Amino acid sequence: MTCHEVRESLSAYLDEALTPDERARVDAHLETCADCPRELASLRATVTLLRRVQPVRAPVGFVDRTLALTRPRPWYRRLAEALLLPLSVKVPVQVTGVALIALLAVYLFERTPELKQAARFDARPDAPAEDRPAPALRPPIGAASTPPAQRAKPVVPAPTAPPAAEPGASQIASRGESDRPDTSGRRDAAPQSPAARVQPPPAAAPAPAREVGAFVAPTGAPPPVKKEALGAAQAEAERRQAGLERSQDAARSAPSSPAPRAAATPRVLGPADVIARVAVQDRDAAERELAALIARVGGTVVQRRSEEALTVVEAVIPQPRYAEFSEAVGRIGSWQVEAERPDLPALIRVLLRLQ
Protein backbone atom coordinates (compact mmCIF):
# COMPACT_ATOMS: atom_id res chain seq x y z
CA MET A 1 0.00 0.00 0.00
CA THR A 2 1.44 3.34 -1.06
CA CYS A 3 1.43 6.47 1.08
CA HIS A 4 -1.04 8.05 -1.34
CA GLU A 5 -3.53 5.17 -1.02
CA VAL A 6 -3.15 5.20 2.76
CA ARG A 7 -3.72 8.94 2.98
CA GLU A 8 -6.90 8.66 0.92
CA SER A 9 -8.18 6.20 3.48
CA LEU A 10 -7.19 8.10 6.61
CA SER A 11 -10.50 9.97 6.97
CA ALA A 12 -12.43 6.73 6.85
CA TYR A 13 -9.82 5.20 9.18
CA LEU A 14 -10.59 7.92 11.73
CA ASP A 15 -14.30 7.28 11.35
CA GLU A 16 -13.79 3.54 11.61
CA ALA A 17 -15.50 3.22 8.27
CA LEU A 18 -12.93 0.85 6.78
CA THR A 19 -13.37 -2.84 6.36
CA PRO A 20 -11.27 -4.88 8.84
CA ASP A 21 -8.99 -5.85 5.98
CA GLU A 22 -8.40 -2.25 4.86
CA ARG A 23 -7.87 -1.17 8.41
CA ALA A 24 -5.21 -3.80 9.03
CA ARG A 25 -3.28 -2.68 5.95
CA VAL A 26 -3.44 1.00 6.96
CA ASP A 27 -2.27 0.09 10.47
CA ALA A 28 0.66 -1.83 9.00
CA HIS A 29 1.67 1.13 6.82
CA LEU A 30 1.43 3.62 9.67
CA GLU A 31 3.91 1.60 11.72
CA THR A 32 6.55 1.79 9.04
CA CYS A 33 5.90 5.25 7.52
CA ALA A 34 7.31 8.44 9.02
CA ASP A 35 4.98 11.02 7.35
CA CYS A 36 1.59 9.26 7.28
CA PRO A 37 1.11 9.24 11.10
CA ARG A 38 1.62 13.03 11.07
CA GLU A 39 -0.95 13.29 8.32
CA LEU A 40 -3.34 11.21 10.43
CA ALA A 41 -2.72 13.40 13.48
CA SER A 42 -3.46 16.61 11.59
CA LEU A 43 -6.67 15.14 10.19
CA ARG A 44 -7.74 13.98 13.63
CA ALA A 45 -7.09 17.46 15.02
CA THR A 46 -9.16 18.95 12.20
CA VAL A 47 -12.10 16.65 12.93
CA THR A 48 -11.82 17.49 16.61
CA LEU A 49 -12.00 21.17 15.73
CA LEU A 50 -15.03 20.62 13.54
CA ARG A 51 -16.88 18.77 16.28
CA ARG A 52 -16.41 21.80 18.51
CA VAL A 53 -18.36 24.05 16.18
CA GLN A 54 -21.37 25.40 18.04
CA PRO A 55 -24.58 23.91 16.74
CA VAL A 56 -26.92 26.39 15.13
CA ARG A 57 -30.40 26.90 16.51
CA ALA A 58 -33.44 27.68 14.45
CA PRO A 59 -34.71 31.24 15.07
CA VAL A 60 -37.43 31.92 17.59
CA GLY A 61 -40.88 31.41 16.10
CA PHE A 62 -39.63 29.13 13.37
CA VAL A 63 -41.82 26.22 14.47
CA ASP A 64 -44.94 28.39 14.64
CA ARG A 65 -44.29 29.89 11.23
CA THR A 66 -43.71 26.47 9.77
CA LEU A 67 -46.83 25.01 11.36
CA ALA A 68 -48.83 27.93 9.97
CA LEU A 69 -47.59 26.93 6.54
CA THR A 70 -48.61 23.30 6.88
CA ARG A 71 -52.01 24.11 8.36
CA PRO A 72 -54.69 24.68 5.73
CA ARG A 73 -55.68 28.34 5.79
CA PRO A 74 -59.32 29.13 6.50
CA TRP A 75 -61.44 30.22 3.53
CA TYR A 76 -61.71 33.83 4.68
CA ARG A 77 -57.93 34.15 4.84
CA ARG A 78 -57.58 32.80 1.33
CA LEU A 79 -60.31 35.18 0.14
CA ALA A 80 -58.64 38.15 1.82
CA GLU A 81 -55.31 37.24 0.29
CA ALA A 82 -56.91 36.94 -3.12
CA LEU A 83 -58.64 40.32 -2.78
CA LEU A 84 -55.84 42.25 -1.15
CA LEU A 85 -53.29 42.30 -3.86
CA PRO A 86 -49.69 42.60 -2.85
CA LEU A 87 -48.27 46.09 -2.83
CA SER A 88 -46.13 45.36 -5.85
CA VAL A 89 -49.32 44.89 -7.86
CA LYS A 90 -51.51 47.44 -6.11
CA VAL A 91 -49.24 50.46 -6.45
CA PRO A 92 -48.77 50.23 -10.25
CA VAL A 93 -52.51 49.68 -10.66
CA GLN A 94 -53.29 52.78 -8.61
CA VAL A 95 -50.71 54.87 -10.40
CA THR A 96 -52.15 53.81 -13.74
CA GLY A 97 -55.64 54.69 -12.53
CA VAL A 98 -54.65 58.18 -11.47
CA ALA A 99 -52.90 58.77 -14.79
CA LEU A 100 -55.96 57.61 -16.73
CA ILE A 101 -58.26 59.89 -14.74
CA ALA A 102 -55.94 62.82 -15.42
CA LEU A 103 -55.89 62.03 -19.13
CA LEU A 104 -59.66 61.71 -19.18
CA ALA A 105 -60.02 65.09 -17.49
CA VAL A 106 -57.77 66.75 -20.07
CA TYR A 107 -59.60 65.00 -22.88
CA LEU A 108 -63.00 66.09 -21.61
CA PHE A 109 -61.78 69.63 -21.18
CA GLU A 110 -60.44 69.72 -24.72
CA ARG A 111 -63.62 68.27 -26.15
CA THR A 112 -66.13 70.31 -24.17
CA PRO A 113 -66.55 73.94 -25.36
CA GLU A 114 -68.49 74.96 -22.23
CA LEU A 115 -65.57 74.08 -19.98
CA LYS A 116 -63.18 75.89 -22.26
CA GLN A 117 -65.39 78.96 -22.29
CA ALA A 118 -65.61 78.91 -18.52
CA ALA A 119 -61.84 78.63 -18.20
CA ARG A 120 -61.34 81.46 -20.67
CA PHE A 121 -63.71 83.67 -18.72
CA ASP A 122 -61.79 83.03 -15.54
CA ALA A 123 -58.48 83.63 -17.19
CA ARG A 124 -59.21 86.88 -19.07
CA PRO A 125 -62.06 88.79 -17.53
CA ASP A 126 -60.84 92.03 -19.15
CA ALA A 127 -60.65 90.80 -22.70
CA PRO A 128 -62.19 93.31 -25.11
CA ALA A 129 -65.68 92.65 -26.27
CA GLU A 130 -64.67 92.66 -29.96
CA ASP A 131 -62.62 89.53 -29.40
CA ARG A 132 -65.64 87.47 -28.71
CA PRO A 133 -67.46 85.68 -31.45
CA ALA A 134 -70.61 85.97 -29.38
CA PRO A 135 -70.88 89.14 -27.35
CA ALA A 136 -73.90 87.76 -25.56
CA LEU A 137 -71.65 85.25 -23.82
CA ARG A 138 -69.75 88.00 -22.17
CA PRO A 139 -70.91 88.44 -18.61
CA PRO A 140 -71.94 91.93 -17.51
CA ILE A 141 -68.97 93.36 -15.68
CA GLY A 142 -69.73 97.05 -15.61
CA ALA A 143 -71.97 99.61 -17.27
CA ALA A 144 -69.59 99.97 -20.20
CA SER A 145 -69.47 96.29 -20.95
CA THR A 146 -73.07 95.39 -20.21
CA PRO A 147 -73.66 93.38 -23.32
CA PRO A 148 -75.94 95.19 -25.71
CA ALA A 149 -76.97 91.85 -27.08
CA GLN A 150 -78.42 90.97 -23.73
CA ARG A 151 -80.50 94.06 -23.87
CA ALA A 152 -81.54 93.18 -27.34
CA LYS A 153 -82.64 89.75 -26.32
CA PRO A 154 -85.75 90.72 -24.40
CA VAL A 155 -87.07 92.36 -27.52
CA VAL A 156 -88.50 88.93 -27.93
CA PRO A 157 -92.00 89.19 -26.63
CA ALA A 158 -93.42 85.75 -26.35
CA PRO A 159 -96.82 87.01 -25.49
CA THR A 160 -98.91 83.97 -24.87
CA ALA A 161 -96.63 81.30 -26.16
CA PRO A 162 -95.91 78.79 -23.40
CA PRO A 163 -92.47 79.15 -21.79
CA ALA A 164 -91.45 75.84 -23.23
CA ALA A 165 -91.63 77.35 -26.68
CA GLU A 166 -89.01 79.93 -25.85
CA PRO A 167 -85.91 77.80 -25.86
CA GLY A 168 -87.04 76.52 -29.20
CA ALA A 169 -87.30 80.06 -30.46
CA SER A 170 -83.87 80.94 -29.27
CA GLN A 171 -82.48 77.85 -30.88
CA ILE A 172 -83.87 78.99 -34.14
CA ALA A 173 -82.28 82.34 -33.48
CA SER A 174 -78.93 80.80 -32.82
CA ARG A 175 -79.22 78.69 -35.92
CA GLY A 176 -79.16 81.91 -37.85
CA GLU A 177 -75.68 82.59 -36.54
CA SER A 178 -74.01 79.66 -38.14
CA ASP A 179 -70.49 80.59 -37.09
CA ARG A 180 -71.31 80.18 -33.46
CA PRO A 181 -70.95 76.96 -31.50
CA ASP A 182 -74.18 75.24 -30.70
CA THR A 183 -73.70 75.74 -27.02
CA SER A 184 -73.94 79.51 -27.21
CA GLY A 185 -77.51 79.07 -28.34
CA ARG A 186 -78.21 77.21 -25.17
CA ARG A 187 -76.58 79.98 -23.21
CA ASP A 188 -78.73 82.59 -24.85
CA ALA A 189 -81.75 80.61 -23.95
CA ALA A 190 -80.88 80.45 -20.30
CA PRO A 191 -81.80 84.00 -19.26
CA GLN A 192 -85.10 83.69 -21.11
CA SER A 193 -86.13 80.56 -19.30
CA PRO A 194 -88.90 81.05 -16.72
CA ALA A 195 -86.50 80.47 -13.84
CA ALA A 196 -84.11 83.14 -15.02
CA ARG A 197 -86.90 85.65 -15.23
CA VAL A 198 -87.24 85.59 -11.49
CA GLN A 199 -83.59 84.99 -10.77
CA PRO A 200 -81.24 86.75 -13.12
CA PRO A 201 -77.58 85.74 -13.40
CA PRO A 202 -75.79 86.61 -10.20
CA ALA A 203 -73.13 88.53 -12.09
CA ALA A 204 -75.70 91.25 -12.63
CA ALA A 205 -76.22 91.86 -8.93
CA PRO A 206 -73.06 93.71 -7.96
CA ALA A 207 -73.37 96.32 -10.68
CA PRO A 208 -72.33 99.70 -9.35
CA ALA A 209 -74.90 102.32 -8.47
CA ARG A 210 -73.69 104.80 -11.05
CA GLU A 211 -74.89 102.39 -13.67
CA VAL A 212 -78.42 103.05 -12.56
CA GLY A 213 -77.68 106.72 -12.83
CA ALA A 214 -76.69 106.25 -16.44
CA PHE A 215 -80.11 104.88 -17.20
CA VAL A 216 -81.85 107.72 -15.44
CA ALA A 217 -80.00 110.19 -17.59
CA PRO A 218 -81.54 111.81 -20.66
CA THR A 219 -83.97 109.71 -22.55
CA GLY A 220 -82.62 108.14 -25.64
CA ALA A 221 -78.97 108.84 -24.79
CA PRO A 222 -76.86 105.85 -25.77
CA PRO A 223 -75.06 104.09 -22.93
CA PRO A 224 -71.29 104.36 -22.82
CA VAL A 225 -70.74 101.28 -24.92
CA LYS A 226 -67.89 100.99 -27.37
CA LYS A 227 -68.99 101.93 -30.81
CA GLU A 228 -67.92 98.77 -32.61
CA ALA A 229 -69.39 96.54 -29.97
CA LEU A 230 -72.67 98.36 -30.11
CA GLY A 231 -72.75 98.20 -33.88
CA ALA A 232 -72.01 94.51 -33.91
CA ALA A 233 -74.56 93.85 -31.24
CA GLN A 234 -77.19 95.82 -33.08
CA ALA A 235 -76.57 93.96 -36.26
CA GLU A 236 -76.75 90.71 -34.43
CA ALA A 237 -79.86 91.70 -32.58
CA GLU A 238 -81.50 92.48 -35.87
CA ARG A 239 -80.56 89.15 -37.28
CA ARG A 240 -81.84 87.41 -34.24
CA GLN A 241 -84.97 89.48 -34.22
CA ALA A 242 -85.70 88.40 -37.76
CA GLY A 243 -85.25 84.74 -36.83
CA LEU A 244 -87.44 85.05 -33.80
CA GLU A 245 -90.21 86.78 -35.62
CA ARG A 246 -90.38 83.98 -38.11
CA SER A 247 -90.62 81.40 -35.37
CA GLN A 248 -93.11 83.40 -33.38
CA ASP A 249 -95.40 84.04 -36.30
CA ALA A 250 -95.82 80.33 -36.51
CA ALA A 251 -96.46 79.72 -32.84
CA ARG A 252 -98.22 82.84 -31.73
CA SER A 253 -101.95 83.12 -31.24
CA ALA A 254 -102.05 86.15 -29.01
CA PRO A 255 -104.05 89.16 -30.15
CA SER A 256 -101.42 91.57 -28.93
CA SER A 257 -98.79 90.80 -31.52
CA PRO A 258 -96.41 93.72 -31.85
CA ALA A 259 -95.66 95.24 -35.20
CA PRO A 260 -92.68 93.24 -36.38
CA ARG A 261 -91.14 95.88 -38.63
CA ALA A 262 -91.06 98.46 -35.90
CA ALA A 263 -89.62 96.00 -33.44
CA ALA A 264 -86.65 95.45 -35.65
CA THR A 265 -85.59 99.07 -35.46
CA PRO A 266 -82.40 99.67 -33.61
CA ARG A 267 -84.23 102.01 -31.27
CA VAL A 268 -85.26 99.18 -28.97
CA LEU A 269 -81.60 98.59 -28.31
CA GLY A 270 -81.13 102.00 -26.82
CA PRO A 271 -81.67 102.75 -23.20
CA ALA A 272 -85.09 102.73 -21.68
CA ASP A 273 -88.00 104.43 -23.40
CA VAL A 274 -89.65 104.92 -20.07
CA ILE A 275 -87.94 105.34 -16.75
CA ALA A 276 -90.15 105.26 -13.73
CA ARG A 277 -89.86 105.02 -10.01
CA VAL A 278 -92.22 102.81 -8.08
CA ALA A 279 -92.42 103.33 -4.37
CA VAL A 280 -93.50 100.11 -2.70
CA GLN A 281 -93.76 98.66 0.79
CA ASP A 282 -92.23 95.26 0.12
CA ARG A 283 -89.79 95.19 -2.72
CA ASP A 284 -89.68 91.42 -3.04
CA ALA A 285 -93.43 91.09 -3.14
CA ALA A 286 -93.67 93.98 -5.56
CA GLU A 287 -91.09 92.43 -7.77
CA ARG A 288 -93.01 89.18 -7.92
CA GLU A 289 -96.23 91.01 -8.76
CA LEU A 290 -94.40 93.01 -11.36
CA ALA A 291 -92.98 89.90 -12.97
CA ALA A 292 -96.43 88.38 -13.09
CA LEU A 293 -97.82 91.56 -14.56
CA ILE A 294 -95.14 91.78 -17.22
CA ALA A 295 -95.85 88.22 -18.22
CA ARG A 296 -99.57 88.94 -18.31
CA VAL A 297 -99.25 91.84 -20.70
CA GLY A 298 -96.96 89.82 -22.94
CA GLY A 299 -93.76 91.58 -21.94
CA THR A 300 -90.39 90.21 -21.02
CA VAL A 301 -88.04 90.97 -18.17
CA VAL A 302 -84.72 91.95 -19.70
CA GLN A 303 -82.66 92.50 -16.70
CA ARG A 304 -82.99 92.76 -13.01
CA ARG A 305 -80.63 94.07 -10.40
CA SER A 306 -81.16 94.12 -6.71
CA GLU A 307 -79.27 96.52 -4.53
CA GLU A 308 -79.53 97.60 -0.96
CA ALA A 309 -82.42 100.02 -1.25
CA LEU A 310 -83.26 99.58 -4.87
CA THR A 311 -84.40 96.92 -7.27
CA VAL A 312 -84.09 97.76 -10.92
CA VAL A 313 -86.28 95.83 -13.29
CA GLU A 314 -85.91 96.38 -16.97
CA ALA A 315 -88.67 95.02 -19.15
CA VAL A 316 -90.00 95.24 -22.63
CA ILE A 317 -93.73 95.81 -22.93
CA PRO A 318 -95.65 95.64 -26.21
CA GLN A 319 -97.00 99.07 -26.96
CA PRO A 320 -100.69 98.13 -27.37
CA ARG A 321 -100.78 96.91 -23.79
CA TYR A 322 -98.63 99.60 -22.26
CA ALA A 323 -101.63 101.47 -20.90
CA GLU A 324 -102.87 98.37 -19.16
CA PHE A 325 -99.38 97.80 -17.79
CA SER A 326 -98.93 101.29 -16.40
CA GLU A 327 -102.33 101.19 -14.79
CA ALA A 328 -101.54 97.89 -13.13
CA VAL A 329 -98.15 99.10 -11.93
CA GLY A 330 -99.95 101.96 -10.26
CA ARG A 331 -101.75 99.39 -8.15
CA ILE A 332 -98.46 97.74 -7.10
CA GLY A 333 -97.01 100.94 -5.74
CA SER A 334 -96.97 104.63 -6.29
CA TRP A 335 -95.70 104.95 -9.84
CA GLN A 336 -93.93 108.04 -10.92
CA VAL A 337 -92.63 108.43 -14.44
CA GLU A 338 -89.30 110.20 -14.47
CA ALA A 339 -88.63 110.15 -18.16
CA GLU A 340 -90.64 109.07 -21.17
CA ARG A 341 -89.87 109.13 -24.87
CA PRO A 342 -92.39 111.21 -26.74
CA ASP A 343 -92.91 108.66 -29.53
CA LEU A 344 -93.15 105.25 -27.93
CA PRO A 345 -92.00 102.34 -30.13
CA ALA A 346 -93.91 99.14 -30.67
CA LEU A 347 -91.87 97.48 -27.99
CA ILE A 348 -91.46 99.80 -25.09
CA ARG A 349 -88.42 99.39 -22.96
CA VAL A 350 -89.38 100.20 -19.40
CA LEU A 351 -86.94 100.67 -16.58
CA LEU A 352 -88.59 100.48 -13.19
CA ARG A 353 -86.84 101.32 -10.00
CA LEU A 354 -88.54 99.71 -7.07
CA GLN A 355 -87.86 101.57 -3.84
Place this chain on the structure above:
Amino acid sequence: MAYQHRVFGVALRMLGNAAEAEEVAQETFVRAHRALGDFRGDAKLSTWLYAITSRLCLNRLASGERRLVRQGEDALLRLSDANPRPDTALERGELEGALGRAIAELPEDRRIVVVLRDLEGLSYEEIAQALDLELGTVRSRLHRARADLRDKLERFLR
Protein backbone atom coordinates in the same frame (compact mmCIF):
# COMPACT_ATOMS: atom_id res chain seq x y z
CA MET B 1 -31.37 18.42 19.35
CA ALA B 2 -34.81 18.87 17.85
CA TYR B 3 -35.20 18.38 14.13
CA GLN B 4 -35.92 22.01 13.34
CA HIS B 5 -32.51 23.08 14.66
CA ARG B 6 -30.70 20.39 12.72
CA VAL B 7 -32.51 21.11 9.50
CA PHE B 8 -32.06 24.86 9.92
CA GLY B 9 -28.37 24.35 10.81
CA VAL B 10 -27.65 22.41 7.64
CA ALA B 11 -29.49 24.98 5.53
CA LEU B 12 -27.64 27.86 7.18
CA ARG B 13 -24.24 26.22 6.73
CA MET B 14 -25.04 25.53 3.12
CA LEU B 15 -26.67 28.83 2.17
CA GLY B 16 -24.94 31.18 4.58
CA ASN B 17 -28.01 33.36 5.02
CA ALA B 18 -30.58 33.04 7.79
CA ALA B 19 -33.55 34.17 5.71
CA GLU B 20 -32.85 31.71 2.92
CA ALA B 21 -32.05 29.02 5.47
CA GLU B 22 -35.44 29.53 7.12
CA GLU B 23 -37.18 29.36 3.76
CA VAL B 24 -35.49 26.09 2.94
CA ALA B 25 -36.05 24.65 6.40
CA GLN B 26 -39.74 25.56 6.25
CA GLU B 27 -40.05 24.04 2.84
CA THR B 28 -38.37 20.92 4.14
CA PHE B 29 -41.03 20.50 6.81
CA VAL B 30 -43.88 21.39 4.50
CA ARG B 31 -42.71 18.78 2.01
CA ALA B 32 -42.15 16.23 4.73
CA HIS B 33 -45.64 16.95 6.05
CA ARG B 34 -47.14 16.48 2.60
CA ALA B 35 -45.10 13.38 1.76
CA LEU B 36 -45.41 11.71 5.12
CA GLY B 37 -47.21 8.84 3.40
CA ASP B 38 -44.18 8.27 1.19
CA PHE B 39 -41.84 8.06 4.14
CA ARG B 40 -40.37 4.59 4.25
CA GLY B 41 -39.57 3.16 7.62
CA ASP B 42 -36.25 1.75 6.39
CA ALA B 43 -34.56 5.14 6.87
CA LYS B 44 -34.41 7.24 10.01
CA LEU B 45 -36.76 10.20 10.03
CA SER B 46 -33.78 12.49 10.56
CA THR B 47 -32.02 11.04 7.52
CA TRP B 48 -35.12 11.62 5.48
CA LEU B 49 -35.29 15.23 6.62
CA TYR B 50 -31.60 15.74 5.92
CA ALA B 51 -32.12 14.29 2.49
CA ILE B 52 -34.89 16.79 1.70
CA THR B 53 -32.95 19.73 3.13
CA SER B 54 -29.75 18.82 1.32
CA ARG B 55 -31.53 18.45 -1.99
CA LEU B 56 -33.31 21.78 -1.55
CA CYS B 57 -30.06 23.53 -0.65
CA LEU B 58 -28.06 22.05 -3.51
CA ASN B 59 -30.86 22.82 -5.99
CA ARG B 60 -31.01 26.36 -4.78
CA LEU B 61 -27.26 26.79 -4.94
CA ALA B 62 -27.18 25.36 -8.43
CA SER B 63 -30.12 27.33 -9.81
CA GLY B 64 -30.19 30.95 -10.87
CA GLU B 65 -32.76 31.48 -8.12
CA ARG B 66 -29.88 31.95 -5.77
CA ARG B 67 -28.99 35.58 -5.93
CA LEU B 68 -26.65 37.54 -3.69
CA VAL B 69 -24.33 34.57 -3.32
CA ARG B 70 -21.46 36.68 -2.21
CA GLN B 71 -23.55 38.60 0.26
CA GLY B 72 -24.75 35.30 1.71
CA GLU B 73 -21.25 34.05 2.09
CA ASP B 74 -20.27 37.26 3.81
CA ALA B 75 -23.12 36.69 6.20
CA LEU B 76 -21.88 33.19 6.78
CA LEU B 77 -18.46 34.56 7.60
CA ARG B 78 -20.01 36.81 10.22
CA LEU B 79 -22.18 34.02 11.51
CA SER B 80 -19.80 32.67 14.13
CA ASP B 81 -18.93 36.13 15.42
CA ALA B 82 -22.50 37.26 15.60
CA ASN B 83 -23.57 35.34 18.69
CA PRO B 84 -20.62 34.87 20.97
CA ARG B 85 -21.51 32.83 24.02
CA PRO B 86 -20.79 34.53 27.34
CA ASP B 87 -18.18 31.90 28.21
CA THR B 88 -16.43 32.08 24.89
CA ALA B 89 -12.86 33.23 25.01
CA LEU B 90 -11.58 35.57 22.38
CA GLU B 91 -9.42 32.77 21.01
CA ARG B 92 -12.39 30.51 20.62
CA GLY B 93 -14.34 33.23 18.80
CA GLU B 94 -11.47 33.54 16.42
CA LEU B 95 -11.45 29.80 15.84
CA GLU B 96 -15.17 29.72 15.22
CA GLY B 97 -14.81 32.49 12.70
CA ALA B 98 -12.00 30.72 10.91
CA LEU B 99 -13.96 27.45 10.92
CA GLY B 100 -17.09 29.08 9.54
CA ARG B 101 -15.10 30.78 6.82
CA ALA B 102 -13.26 27.61 5.91
CA ILE B 103 -16.49 25.61 5.67
CA ALA B 104 -18.16 28.33 3.60
CA GLU B 105 -15.29 28.30 1.14
CA LEU B 106 -15.55 24.57 0.43
CA PRO B 107 -17.12 23.47 -2.84
CA GLU B 108 -20.80 22.71 -2.30
CA ASP B 109 -20.63 18.97 -2.92
CA ARG B 110 -17.83 18.60 -0.34
CA ARG B 111 -19.38 21.07 2.03
CA ILE B 112 -22.62 19.16 2.38
CA VAL B 113 -20.77 15.94 3.15
CA VAL B 114 -18.57 17.44 5.85
CA VAL B 115 -21.49 19.29 7.38
CA LEU B 116 -23.57 16.12 7.58
CA ARG B 117 -20.66 14.06 8.89
CA ASP B 118 -18.70 16.32 11.27
CA LEU B 119 -21.32 18.85 12.32
CA GLU B 120 -24.45 16.68 12.25
CA GLY B 121 -22.82 13.32 13.02
CA LEU B 122 -24.40 11.20 10.29
CA SER B 123 -22.79 7.90 9.34
CA TYR B 124 -21.33 7.33 5.90
CA GLU B 125 -24.27 5.12 5.04
CA GLU B 126 -26.78 7.76 6.10
CA ILE B 127 -24.99 10.40 4.09
CA ALA B 128 -24.90 8.12 1.06
CA GLN B 129 -28.62 7.53 1.46
CA ALA B 130 -29.50 11.19 2.02
CA LEU B 131 -27.46 12.45 -0.90
CA ASP B 132 -28.08 9.41 -3.06
CA LEU B 133 -24.34 8.77 -3.51
CA GLU B 134 -22.07 5.75 -3.52
CA LEU B 135 -20.30 5.08 -0.22
CA GLY B 136 -16.94 5.50 -1.96
CA THR B 137 -17.98 8.93 -3.23
CA VAL B 138 -19.00 10.00 0.26
CA ARG B 139 -15.70 8.80 1.63
CA SER B 140 -13.55 10.57 -0.95
CA ARG B 141 -15.50 13.84 -0.80
CA LEU B 142 -15.30 13.82 2.96
CA HIS B 143 -11.58 13.23 2.84
CA ARG B 144 -11.07 16.10 0.35
CA ALA B 145 -13.15 18.40 2.49
CA ARG B 146 -11.23 17.57 5.66
CA ALA B 147 -7.89 17.95 3.92
CA ASP B 148 -8.97 21.39 2.65
CA LEU B 149 -10.06 22.40 6.11
CA ARG B 150 -6.86 21.16 7.66
CA ASP B 151 -4.81 23.29 5.29
CA LYS B 152 -6.89 26.35 6.06
CA LEU B 153 -6.99 25.82 9.81
CA GLU B 154 -3.33 24.85 10.19
CA ARG B 155 -2.52 27.58 12.71
CA PHE B 156 -5.17 26.22 15.12
CA LEU B 157 -3.86 22.66 14.96
CA ARG B 158 -0.76 23.12 17.08
